[in-house]
Amino acid sequence: MAHATVHGAPMTRPCPRPSAPLIVFLVLLASCYLALTRLPSAAPLAALIAPSAGHGSGHGAVDSCAGFYRGAGAAGRRAVTASVEEFGAVGDGVTSNTAAFRRAVAALEERGAGGGARLEVPAGRWLTGSFNLTSRFTLFLHHGAVILGSQDPEEWPLIAPLPSYGRGRERLGPRHISLIHGQDLNDVVITGSNGTIDGQGRMWWELWWNRTLNHTRGHLIELVNSTNVLISNVTLRNSPFWTVHPVYCRNVVIKDLTILAPLNAPNTDGIDPDSSSEVCIEDCYIESGDDLVAVKSGWDQYGISVGKPSSNIIIQRVSGTTPTCSGVGFGSEMSGGISNVLVRDLHIWNSASAVRLKTDVGRGGYITNITIANVTMEKVKVPIRFSRGSDDHSDDKYDRTALPMISDIHIVDIVGVDVQRAPMLEAVHGAVYEGICFRNVSLTAIRRQIRWQCESVYGEAHEVFPAPCEELRNNGSSSSWCGLP
Incomplete structure (x- = not known):
């Protein structure tokens, strides 16, 4: 049986579907x-x-089970829409767009107050460090759009460990923030026309392999203490650490994702719902160096x-x-x-x-x-x-x-x-x-x-x-x- 590799879109024989009865x-x-x-x-x-x-x-x-998500963004209903290009981003795969993404989210949060906002990422290769999302917000990746994780560790700032872990999962003390992050939010959507978010994680994997990692690696996407989260119709590649991590969340839907990492990439879990409830995970294809x-x-006394x-x-x-x-x-x-x-x-x-x-x-x-x-x-x-x-x-x-x-x-x-x-x-x-x-x-x-x-x-x-x-x-x-x- 032929299956996809991490180098291309999954080309796998469809799973057998059970009969209606x-x-x-x-x-x-x-x-x-x-x-x-x-x-x-x-x-x-x-x-x-x-x-x-x-x-x-x-x-x-x-x-x-997509009814777990009860936000307004599933049908694309947001008060304002803008492209990341309007905030100075350049999709050449070389220019750092960290400031542009952060400006875009901040500006759209203000413009869409009450009605929400949608940030569109057009076709291109958009290099960026970590940026935070906001409530009533949709991040939409068009076909051909690739968000690339920065290769500069300084663009993945350190944040406090999760209370239920007491420390970074891999190292004592703080941990690196995820590439796309959010905390204390409501109604957050990450979706698109099968655009790609690529964490370019090899730099982080090598730090792990070489035992030179100082702080716990960042996830590709992490939402903390948030409700009504929808992540769908995108390809996620090469996360430094766990790929999708909803923690202390409720009403989460993760569907129609392709998640790819080299099969030897350490701890690149696909989807890890953590201390979360009303979670739907469906119709996903995952190749990973850890649990799908x-x-x-x-973790231990902290989780207790x-x-x-x-x-x-x-x-x-x-x-x-x-x-x-x-x-x-x-x-x-x-x-x-x-x-x-x-x-x-x-x-x-x-x-x-x-x-x-x-x-x-x-x-x-x-x-x-x-x-x-x-x-x-x-x-x-x-x-x-x-x-x-x-x-x-x-x-x-x-x-x-x-x-x-x-x-x-x-x-x-x-x-x-x-x-x-x-x-x-x-x-x-x-x-x-x-x-x-x-x-x-x-x-x-x-x-x-x-x-x-x-x-x-x-x-x-x-x-x-x-x-x-x-x-x-x-x-x-x-x-x-x-x-x-």
């Missing part, structure tokens, strides 16, 4: 399950899934203290490859808790894992009420993995008695071919993972280890091949919580 069944299954869980915030998930136009020829209507999507909620969970998240129709990490990961920073997540229609190949739960002693927190459905994978090392951490902590002040709580994980309709191992499910020492449900799982052409590996993980498995571990054996019964109604 299967889609209805999955929605109903998820709706019933989420509505009956003990967390009352589960109910809005199903209500915000609605039909939308299909993508590409041969596909009918598909369901969308990673749900997070803070801040206590901002990630909840009510839908991740659907995501495809891609990552040779060292997972298609969808939970954690490892999950100390504020993760709950009510629906992952479905995931297609992963040539990767370390399709789905992975990662945590550690000292994390605390919880991962609960997770449904993972309709996953296809090829040439994946470990298809489903629950893994212990690698003694990765913010500092030495973490609470060694803070153990994670993992429960109510439903994994259904999984197909894997040419996988290397059976699932590996290992709880953090001293913790017990319970309510783990596997149903209708087929993993074939296993080349190395055919036996499941389980430790302190309990639940049920139905219609699973190869045969599950003893901790998940159901002796032919079909319980109401794991089996079909």
Whole structure:
């Protein structure tokens, strides 16, 4: 099977689309399950899934969670519009446009007071350092427009660490700001006609590889403590660090993105919702040197203290490859808790894992009420993995008695071919993972280890091949919580 490389647009065989009855069944299954869980915030998930136009020829209507975004910018409605050229920007790929972008946002914020503003980036190569967005604002990249991240570290200023991390994720102290940044905003849109934002991250990767990095690298896009965020219809390349990072946000929609980084680029996660709720991630293609999507909620005692969970998240129709990490990961920073997540229609190949739960002693927190459905994978090392951490902590002040709580994980309709191992499910020492449900799982052409590996993980498995571990054996019964109604 031929897939795209980071050097061009993704040219991949479309993921198999489930039939309409299967889609209805999955929605109903998820709706019933989420509505009956003990967390009352589960109910809005199903209500915000609605039909939308299909993508590409041969596909009918598909369901969308884009209703999570409730701002005015989805239809392009803004009071004023201007091009970045009007503020002195030059799209030659050489001239620094940092001041021009900052002037443009400031001026449009004033002009569009009350009605919002739209900044257009025409075709060209627009070199810039970091700039901040504002509320009721749309950044629109036309076809052929490329925003290029500056190669001068001084144009990625240092900012304070996130409270739920207590320090920079990679280095002590402050961290570099993202290329496109926003904080305490409402109704922010980054979209276009498949324009490109290229972080030109190799300079930062080399600092990491050479161990000469002084401060944590900046993200490509980060929105902090913001509501009604929409990021769509753009290509994101070569982020220095995590690519899209909404943190402490609500009502976030990230859709129709192509995210590309060299497969050896360190920590270039695709999309990382962090301590955020009502998040929709759909119809994205990602090639990355780390997790394609990673749900997070803070790090050790800092995440526990801040206590901002990630909840009510839908991740659907995501495809891609990552040779060292997972298609969808939970954690490892999950100390504020993760709950009510629906992952479905995931297609992963040539990767370390399709789905992975990662945590550690000292994390605390919880991962609960997770449904993972309709996953296809090829040439994946470990298809489903629950893994212990690698003694990765913010500092030495973490609470060694803070153990994670993992429960109510439903994994259904999984197909894997040419996988290397059976699932590996290992709880953090001293913790017990319970309510783990596997149903209708087929993993074939296993080349190395055919036996499941389980430790302190309990639940049920139905219609699973190869045969599950003893901790998940159901002796032919079909319980109401794991089996079909």
